[in-house]
Amino acid sequence: MKCTNCDYSNHDEVSFCVNCGERFLKKNNGEDENSFFYEFAHYVDFVPKSERSIQPKFHNIFSRVFRKHSNLEAERLFIVGTALTTPKLSEVKDTWPKPWLFSRVFIIALLIFAGFYIGLNYFNNVNFLPGLIIVGAFAVPFTILIFFWEMNAPQNIAFYQVIYFVFIGGILSMLAALVFFDILKHNTNPIAIGIVEETAKTVTVIMFVRFRKYKYILNGLLIGAAIGAGFSAFETSGYALRALLSGGGPNLYNTILWRSIFAPGGHVAWAALTGAAFCRSKRDRHFKFNMLLNFKFLRVFILVVAMHAIWDSPTLGMYPLVQLFLMVISWVVVFLFIRAGLKEIGKRNLAV
Template sequence: MHDNLVHAEAGPAAATTAERPDRGPFRWKGVLLGGAVIWVLMLAALLLTHNVALLPAIAIIGAGTVPLSVVLRNGERRAGTGLTLDDLFYAFLIGGTVGILLGGVFDAEVERLLGSGGALLLAGFVEEAAKAVALIWVARRVAARSMRAGIYLGAAVGAGFATFETTFYAMRGLLTGSTANVLRDLPGVVGAVVGTEVFRAVLSPFMHITWTAILGGVLFAATRNGRFRLTPAVVGTYVLVAVLHGLWDGAVPAAAQAAAKAVDSAYRTLHHPRGDWSAAQSHVQAEASLASFGVLLGGYLVVIATGLLVLRAMTRHARAVEEAERSAAAGRAAYRGGLT
């Protein structure tokens, strides 16, 4: 369904232009499939040739294919928002870069002051604020200020941020050690990269993209005369997405670990029990792992569902507002036509 805004006052030529399907030069499904195919081919080439120069390209393509596809999908549905594809690409590249820059700096400062535990606890508040600043920076060049424009532009900033962050996680294991060490355990390296990128690619639409889209929609809806305002709704939404982010990063994994240790006090993250291995220990360890997985899965599903429900409600509200504005404009045009 396209949200083409047709002004009744305009002539037939303008109406025909507005009603034309608003599609970008790319189809998001083709980009998604093509990116996945290229990624797999690069992995195969790496394993066959042992050319580690392919690893950065593998990390970037694997990290960016799904987020970019989401941006293109929104681009095909942007009619009526006043946004262009250039706006969304700009938000993806520049907004994502500014967001990851600010997030990286302030995450490091928080960790320096409060330690790794404090940094993990406050990561949601730090990174969501960084993305909000990046979104406002990007929005300076965009005249559109509707809720749906904010949702799509925020999603693009979140997609750029997610791409850079996933690239880091995929490459993290390669940041230490020599090329010889990488080649010695190349299957293990490839397995770690694949596991990280597949996991984060599948979940990326429900994490940074959703959270920044929610905040962007409320932030844009709160503008007056083109100026952003720090309203109670904006502050409350920021706290909501920061809490969802914090639950994902820290609280849910911590709860999963606590559940596992409640079953087996010797349980550790690497799933190696302390003491001598025995059948009894193996059984307890399996139960602990199952408890950990259950809490982890349940917690993540709650975070995902909450974000999606909020975003869906916002999108429906935004479309309803746009429809009401179209109806009001048509009514005014009909009234003026009747007077003449």
């Protein structure tokens, strides 16, 4: 369907041009329809019905990554989550969202990092160093966070709130970890590290998702991912600075590179899993401590702690293949939770 206003080619099922916003007149039995609606669940409008599925197939999820998108599409993504733009539950479809913005965010982050690298290494301007560390530390965690934000089908969390969770949740979880380490007399064996850091992030996640507004599994995934992204980026920044002070430039870039490669399977995914598990056990109820004893929550928390402990193990964690295997496990469980979250929305729709 070509737009008569800007000549942009759109999918046949859209009710407005994704480039200029021009509304289309669609015919039904030879008569013009004058009723139009704006679906904030934009991914439903742009995806043909034949592609919709609740099955966890990669081609269903990433089918829009390599398509051309306009600035208008990105702008519509960022307006969701407010009191005026959160769709009703009946308008939310229990189908796989089709995220794409996260890939653009990653490309932009790489270009910015390249700019800082050029300024620091070719022009020898040390003023570029802080930016290089910050962008290098945030690039991958923030990209993964955008993916979780696009997958949040209820679209009830505004982007400014996500940023709040990243910075406030990130620093609170790090401080909580320091408190727990102090209680354990700075015990640094892998099991202790896994328990301490995952407990710190889980406590922080619960602080935010305890409110009844965040009652969906997909909400827990997003908020957990935001806190995990903050924790991961702040930690990487610290390690990068220490690597620079101890071994110079090569150590700095190696630290940023390897921590970025494995960032998708680390703190971001682990915190997302515990957030989703807690929301699944909480449902619409107010927070009570006995929710933490729920078996469905405990088994996910134990799994996360075990993966973290193996990741930090001096014998197993030193092998990249082990970390890659842990990443695969993490994301298999993540996609299972996404599927469960979409099914949850479908059941709630039937109950409405």
